[in-house]
Amino acid sequence: MANLDRIFHALSDPTRRAVIERLRDGGASVSELAQPFDMALPSFLKHLGVLERAGLIESDKQGRTRHCHLADGALVPVSAWMADQRALWEGRTDRLAAFVEQKDANP
Amino acid sequence: MANLDRIFHALSDPTRRAVIERLRDGGASVSELAQPFDMALPSFLKHLGVLERAGLIESDKQGRTRHCHLADGALVPVSAWMADQRALWEGRTDRLAAFVEQKDANP
DNA sequence: GTCAAGATTAGCCATGTGGCTAAGTAATCG
DNA sequence: CGATTACTTAGCCACATGGCTAATCTTGAC
Structure with a gap:
């Protein structure tokens, strides 16, 4: 799958777009990001995976929490x-x- | 599925983006559009359906051929x-x- | 050292997507 | 009228997606 494919696919889901909109206000941990959504954490993690594979977000693990932020120039x-x-x-x-x-x- | 969902989903496929790029040069019939793709016509028609449901293209049937064109302001x-x-x-x-x-x- | 918190993995399930072939319909051509 | 063209519909299949629960791993807090 080409990159543009992955990006458009990532943006085609309202949960994932909401995550991006949320991350405009600054980075956050996985559970902070997941909190507004009525969804089990593993399900939510898949969305983060899609966003990350599309290059829209980046993340690094600090201790036991993973911090996510928008990727620069992703769009x-x-x-x-x-x-x-x-x-x-x-x-x-x-x-x-x-x-x-x-x-x-x-x- | 919200409209933005449908649009982004429609754009996440290279065949469908190619159709849009092709239609910039003017409208075309279904078989004209399908010609460059190594794909059976029914498969291709599904792509046109996705594009049309997303509001990106419009089409009207003239006799036995269907003419497609970009929807105005679709993007x-x-x-x-x-x-x-x-x-x-x-x-x-x-x-x-x-x-x-x-x-x-x-x- | 024990235990809770945060994240992750494994694995299940229903549904959607993208491809196909085969058969059907409708309009034009001869 | 009959044949051909241009779609269309029906139905099949493999695989991806988006959800879940249960179990696991790692780290931080007592």
């Missing part, structure tokens, strides 16, 4: 694909290309 | 979510908000 492949589509789709290549360039130069 | 929910994420994530609300505004004002 760049998506926004690049999106920009590509929108640009050619809507015939506004110039402005979107500029946007992407700016984004890459200034991440 | 807006995605780019809105993306912009939302990137803005808060990267703390560059201003420029991204401007970008989205510009896009909405000038579609």
